[in-house]
Each structure stands twice: as C-alpha cells, then as structure tokens.
Amino acid sequence: MKPSALARPxxxxxxxxxxxIALVGLLAPWLPLPYSAAAPDLLHIATPPEFSPTGPxxxxxxxxxxxxxxxxxxxxxxxxxxxxxxxxxxxxxxxAAAGGAAGFWGNRGLHLxxxxxxxxxxxxxxxxxxxxxxxxxxxxxxxxxxxLAYWRWPSRLPKPPWLAxxxxxxxxLLGAATVLGAVPRLVLLVAxxxxxxxxxxxxxxxxxLLAWPEAARLVRGQMLxxxxxxxxxxxxxxxxxxxxxxxxxxxxHACRPLLAFAPLSLAGLIGLESALxxxxxxxxxxxxxxxxxxxxxxxxxxxxxxxxxxxxxLLVTLLALQKxxxxxxxxxxxxx
Amino acid sequence: xxxxxxxxxxRAMVAAWAIASLVFISSRLLPGGPEQALLADASDYSRPTTxxxxxxxxxxxxQAVRERLGLGLPVFYFTRSAQPAQAWHWHGTAxxxxxxxxxxLRGNLGYSYRDGQPVxxxxxxxxxxxxxxxxxxxxxxxxxxxxLGLYLARAPGGWVRQAxxxxxxxxxxxxxxxxxxxxxLALANPDFLDLLPAAGQAPPGATGGQLVGYWLAxxxxxxxxxxxxxxxxxTLPLVAALRHEAQADYATTARAKGLSAAWVLRRHAxxxxxxxxxxxxxDLLPTLLAGTVVVEVLFALPGSGRLLAEAAAAHDYxxxxxxxxxxxxxxxxxxxxxxxxxxVVDPRLRPAA
Numbered sequence: 295m296k297p298s299a300l301a302r303p304x305x306x307x308x309x310x311x312x313x314x315i316a317l318v319g320l321l322a323p324w325l326p327l328p329y330s331a332a333a334p335d336l337l338h339i340a341t342p343p344e345f346s347p348t349g350p351x352x353x354x355x356x357x358x359x360x361x362x363x364x365x366x367x368x369x370x371x372x373x374x375x376x377x378x379x380x381x382x383x384x385x386x387x388x389x390a391a392a393g394g395a396a397g398f399w400g401n402r403g404l405h406l407x408x409x410x411x412x413x414x415x416x417x418x419x420x421x422x423x424x425x426x427x428x429x430x431x432x433x434x435x436x437x438x439x440x441x442l443a444y445w446r447w448p449s450r451l452p453k454p455p456w457l458a459x460x461x462x463x464x465x466x467l468l469g470a471a472t473v474l475g476a477v478p479r480l481v482l483l484v485a486x487x488x489x490x491x492x493x494x495x496x497x498x499x500x501x502x503l504l505a506w507p508e509a510a511r512l513v514r515g516q517m518l519x520x521x522x523x524x525x526x527x528x529x530x531x532x533x534x535x536x537x538x539x540x541x542x543x544x545x546x547h548a549c550r551p552l553l554a555f556a557p558l559s560l561a562g563l564i565g566l567e568s569a570l571x572x573x574x575x576x577x578x579x580x581x582x583x584x585x586x587x588x589x590x591x592x593x594x595x596x597x598x599x600x601x602x603x604x605x606x607x608l609l610v611t612l613l614a615l616q617k618x619x620x621x622x623x624x625x626x627x628x629x630x
Numbered sequence: 631x632x633x634x635x636x637x638x639x640x641r642a643m644v645a646a647w648a649i650a651s652l653v654f655i656s657s658r659l660l661p662g663g664p665e666q667a668l669l670a671d672a673s674d675y676s677r678p679t680t681x682x683x684x685x686x687x688x689x690x691x692x693q694a695v696r697e698r699l700g701l702g703l704p705v706f707y708f709t710r711s712a713q714p715a716q717a718w719h720w721h722g723t724a725x726x727x728x729x730x731x732x733x734x735l736r737g738n739l740g741y742s743y744r745d746g747q748p749v750x751x752x753x754x755x756x757x758x759x760x761x762x763x764x765x766x767x768x769x770x771x772x773x774x775x776x777x778l779g780l781y782l783a784r785a786p787g788g789w790v791r792q793a794x795x796x797x798x799x800x801x802x803x804x805x806x807x808x809x810x811x812x813x814x815l816a817l818a819n820p821d822f823l824d825l826l827p828a829a830g831q832a833p834p835g836a837t838g839g840q841l842v843g844y845w846l847a848x849x850x851x852x853x854x855x856x857x858x859x860x861x862x863x864x865t866l867p868l869v870a871a872l873r874h875e876a877q878a879d880y881a882t883t884a885r886a887k888g889l890s891a892a893w894v895l896r897r898h899a900x901x902x903x904x905x906x907x908x909x910x911x912x913d914l915l916p917t918l919l920a921g922t923v924v925v926e927v928l929f930a931l932p933g934s935g936r937l938l939a940e941a942a943a944a945h946d947y948x949x950x951x952x953x954x955x956x957x958x959x960x961x962x963x964x965x966x967x968x969x970x971x972x973x974v975v976d977p978r979l980r981p982a983a
Contacts, residue, residue: 469645473652476645476958478913478920481938485653485954488942489660558803565805569924572807575942588811592928595819605808616803 319375334360389509397517487576646958
C-alpha cells in the first residue's frame with residue numbers, strides 16, 4: 295500500500311475500525327465486561343442503555359432475552375475472528391492452489407504415468423477398505439510423492455517418456471465450481487445447514503466450501519494471462535522443473551489480485567454467516583453473533599438498541615472491508 | 631450455435647442434478663434424523679402425561695416413524711456398515727436415492743415430513759406469492775437501473791453523482807437482511823413510523839379489491855428491499871460500460887456530428903453497453919429467489935423463500951431438497967433467457983441465413 299493511500303481519513307478510519315474489531319475479538323476473554331454474553335440477566339429484560347455510577351450497568355442495554363448487548367457485540371467480534379477470518383483464509387488458499395494449478399497445467403499439461411492409474415485404483419480400493427486416518431496418510435504420501443516428482447521433472451520435455459495420461463485439471467476445477475455455483479450461496483448454505491446445530495469447525499468448513507470457487511476462478515483467469523508472459527517462457531527455456539516454475543514464478547504473479555479480493559470475500563462471508571445466524575438455521579441456542587442478536591430484535595420492535603448497535607457494527611465492518619479492498623486494488627493497479 | 635446452446639444447458643442441468651444429489655445425500659447422512667425430532671415433539675406436547683418411554687419401545691417407535699417416512703431403506707446404492715467390521719454392501723435399486731431420483735423423473739418431489747403434504751403442492755402454493763414478488767422486483771430493478779445508469783453516466787461530476795455512486799457501492803456490500811430489517815424498523819414499526827403493514831392476516835371479509843390492495847401494501851416493503859439489493863448489481867456495471875463506450879471512437883464521431891451527449895449515450899452507447907448486462911440476467915432470478923429467503927421470513931410472507939427457511943429450521947429435508955432443485959431450475963431458466971436475448975439483441979451472433 296502506498297503511504298498516500300493511507301493518508302486519507304476514510305481509509306484511516308476503516309483501518310482503525312478493523313484493527314479495533316480484531317483486537318476486541320482476540321482479547322474478548324480478558325476484557326473487563328460487567329456481564330457475560332451467554333448468561334441472561336432476567337431482572338433486566340430489554341432494558342435501554344443505562345449509565346449508573348454505582349455498580350455495573352448494561353451500558354448498551356439488554357435484549358428481549360436479558361442478554362447484555364455489549365457482551366454480545368464482543369462475542370460477535372470474537373466469532374468473526376475465529377470463524378469468518380479462518381474460513382476466508384482457508385478458502386483463499388485452497389482456491390489459489392486449485393485455480394493456479396488448473397490455469398497453469400490446463401487439461402493436458404499434467405501427465406501421470408499409466409502406472410499411476412493403477413495406483414489411483416488401488417488408492418480408491420484402499421480408501422473403501424481402510425479406516426479414514428490410514429486413507430489420509432496414504433493419500434498424503436501419494437500427493438507428496440507426486441509433488442516431489444514434479445518439482446524435479448524438467449518442463450522443457452514436451453511429454454514425459456513413460457506411457458502417460460493427462461489429468462484434466464481444468465475441467466475438474468470448472469466442473470466443481472459449476473456444481474457449487476448452480477445455486478446461490480445463501481440457498482446452498484441454508485440447505486446444507488438444515489441438520490442439527492453445526493459445530494464451529496463444521497460451519498467453518500462449510501463456509502470455506504462455499505467461498506473457494508470465486509478465488510479459484512480469479513486465480514485461474516489470471517494464471518492464463520501470466521502463463522503467456524515472457525519470463526515464464528524464459529523459465530521454461532531455462533529447463534526449470536514445472537513445479538518450481540509454478541510455485542516460484544507463476545503463482546506469486548497470479549495471486550496478486552487476491553490481495554484486493556480477500557477483503558471483499560471476507561465481507562461476503564460475514565454477510566452470509568450473519569444472515570444464517572439471523573435466520574437461526576443450524577445454530578445452537580447458545581451461539582451469539584451479530585446476526586443472532588439482530589434476530590432477537592423481532593421479538594421487541596421498540597428496543598432500538600438491540601438492532602442499532604450490532605447493525606451498526608456489522609455495516610461499518612463491511613464498509614471498512616470494502617474500502618480497504620478498493621485501496622489495495624488501486625495500489626495494485628498503480629504498481630506494475 | 632444450437633449445439634453450443636444445448637451443451638451449455640446440458641452442463642447446467644447436470645450441475646443442478648449434482649447439487650441436488652449432494653444436498654439429498656448429505657441430509658440423509660446427518661446424525662439425529664427427523665424421526666427423533668418428530669418423536670421429541672410428540673412426547674413434549676401432545677402427550678404430556680405419559681411417562682418417559684423405555685429404551686426398547688422408543689427404539690421401536692423410531693423405527694416405525696422411519697418406515698413411514700421411507701427412511702428404512704439404505705441411503706445410496708452402496709453403504710458402509712458402521713460396525714467395526716466395516717464391510718461394504720451393495721443394495722441394488724432398493725435405496726432412498728434411487729426412489730427419489732425416480733420420483734423426480736415422474737414429477738414427484740416427495741412428501742413433507744411435517745404434515746405429509748406433497749412437496750409439489752406446497753411449492754406451488756408458495757410460488758403464487760413469490761413469483762409475482764420476484765418478477766415485479768426484477769422488472770422494477772431493471773427499469774430503475776437503466777434510468778439511473780444513463781443519468782449517472784451522463785451527469786457532470788457533481789456531488790449528487792458522487793453521493794449516488796457511494797450509496798450504490800455501500801448498498802452492494804450491505805447484506806439484504808440488514809437492509810430489510812432497517813426498512814422494517816423504520817417504516818413498519820408501531821413505535822416509530824407505522825406506514826405499511828408487515829405482518830398478520832388479511833382483514834376478514836375483504837372483497838377482491840380490498841384483498842388486492844392489502845397484498846399490495848404488504849408487499850411494498852419486501853419489494854423495496856429486493857429492488858434496493860438488486861440496484862447496485864445492475865447499475866454499477868452499466869455505468870462502467872456506458873462510460874467505456876462513451877470514450878469509443880464511434881461515440882466521438884457521433885458527438886462531432888453535433889448530436890447531444892444524451893442522445894449519443896442513449897442511442898449509440900447503450901445498445902453496446904447492454905450486452906454485458908445480459909450476463910447479469912442469468913444470475914438475476916436465482917439471486918432474487920435467495921433474496922426472498924430473507925425478505926419473506928422477515929416480512930412474514932408465505933412464499934417459497936420462507937418455505938425453504940422454515941423447512942431447514944425444522945429439518946424437513948424433502949422440502950429443502952426441492953427448494954434447492956427449484957432454485958437451480960430458475961438459474962437454468964435465466965441462462966436460457968440470457969442466451970436467447972443475446973441472439974435477439976446482437977445481430978452479430980445470429981447465424982447467417
């Protein structure tokens with residue numbers, strides 16, 4: 295980011311707000327709050343914000359279930375840090391790897407020996423016969439061996455000398471992205487969360503599953519352009535292994551738009567997760583987020599403070615993420 | 631070109647089937663099936679005096695419910711037994727997935743777990759509310775976006791245009807549920823401004839005209855929410871495309887001939903700028919249907935979005951799977967519409983006859 299971009303007041307505001315949210319979310323267990331988020335204060339149900347000089351007060355009021363709004367805001371910020379942020383990180387990494395590989399090797403670039411086909415069949419059979427951890431170990435070892443082989447294999451040979459078949463990486467990626475994109479993300483999320491309440495890791499995985507195709511499409515498109523650049527050709531002519539060209543030379547270039555895309559993706563996921571919590575689908579009753587706080591609003595329309603604070607926090611967070619994404623996007627465009 | 635269109639549609643249909651199958655199988659494999667929820671309801675409310683059942687009789691009751699709902703069969707063509715032996719079993723066609731797929735081909739989407747009604751009937755009833763809402767929102771949003779796009783692309787860089795663009799980009803990132811909640815709290819709140827009805831029943835004994843008026847008032851706020859969520863998606867790309875076209879050589883020539891800027895924008899730049907907008911049309915219908923999930927829950931409209939949300943909250947899986955299928959079908963329709971419109975609008979794509 296350029297210093298001139300940071301000098302503008304709106305950008306500073308956005309940045310400060312995000313840092314504030316992150317700090318509150320990280321330090322939530324150690325903050326000196328008068329009330330806990332989950333325990334209802336049944337003597338004060340839907341009380342307006344109050345500032346009493348004596349004793350602890352509900353500084354931002356309580357919701358119709360008697361839960362402290364301030365503590366709920368802090369719990370929501372913690373959920374943002376522990377759920378949405380890792381989900382976006384996971385989705386972006388997975389999308390970058392998958393999209394980068396699909397764009398670089400295409401449908402015909404990645405050759406596996408026909409013997410590998412037998413190995414694949416054997417792996418499938420093992421996967422059906424063995425317990426899950428052993429399958430993970432075997433698949434991981436296989437992927438590692440494949441990666442090592444490609445790290446060493448010089449790319450200037452048009453085709454490996456052994457009998458080989460091409461892995462249609464590009465078609466596989468586009469097919470998976472098309473299937474996941476056949477339905478809007480909110481509908482798919484509602485449908486997949488329709489079971490018993492999800493645990494936090496399950497919800498994280500689900501959000502990442504919904505978010506990775508966008509990043510993958512972006513990196514794939516960028517990789518198709520990067521691949522035609524002269525320095526990639528030079529690296530190939532130099533006889534570098536294909537895997538190393540991909541990792542060292544092509545992928546860093548293809549991933550540059552992700553810097554601006556990741557904040558937008560985070561904003562999208564936060565909105566999605568809040569909508570799910572607002573609808574109350576797939577959530578345990580004890581889970582508190584900004585969306586579930588907003589949902590309690592419908593039980594007491596007069597209690598403006600229940601909606602105003604979480605709604606404000608959510609809106610400002612999303613706007614700040616959009617602003618940051620725009621600033622990063624501009625600075626990427628300016629520096630060639 | 632027809633072959634290309636068919637291939638495109640075929641791919642979209644395969645994707646729709648795949649996503650519905652994914653939702654179907656994952657819903658059947660979840661722990662805590664619907665029979666437990668149903669029995670828990672029954673023991674909680676309808677028979678409060680009965681004592682807690684013994685384990686054996688409860689299991690028998692659960693098994694009976696599973697049989698009644700058609701859940702006694704294995705889920706897929708092959709399954710893995712949960713015992714430590716962990717053997718694989720082949721079940722042939724006697725499985726739930728096969729039955730579901732066959733029913734789907736015959737137009738039978740199954741029966742709701744909650745009240746045993748056919749899902750097709752439930753969905754049909756819900757669509758009589760959702761389709762007018764969604765189509766009106768699409769028409770209004772499209773018309774507004776066209777006008778707003780032409781205005782924003784033309785107006786000189788004053789504070790009005792800046793403010794409108796900033797507002798649109800802020801709307802783009804605002805989730806629909808927040809927007810709709812703000813509308814609800816501002817305009818349909820008995821404690822603030824009680825302008826429009828947002829819940830409740832139609833007045834009893836209302837005649838045709840009154841009923842229409844009532845539903846118009848009821849759907850004003852949901853419509854406003856949907857249109858506002860649609861506007862940035864449609865307008866911002868249109869403004870960008872119009873500005874890009876206005877800098878093209880043919881636009882310069884047209885201005886050099888002495889045509890007014892507005893005329894050039896409307897008659898010369900707009901036809902070219904509209905083409906990218908047609909792609910947005912593909913996603914318009916499914917986006918609207920997803921939007922109705924939030925809006926109909928919030929404004930208590932008995933449409934398909936609310937049906938989906940309530941079914942998901944009540945673990946009513948046949949309705950959920952049908953909702954996913956229906957949304958995917960709407961996307962298919964959007965795809966078809968966009969392709970056909972491309973042919974109509976862009977003469978370059980038409981096959982030379």
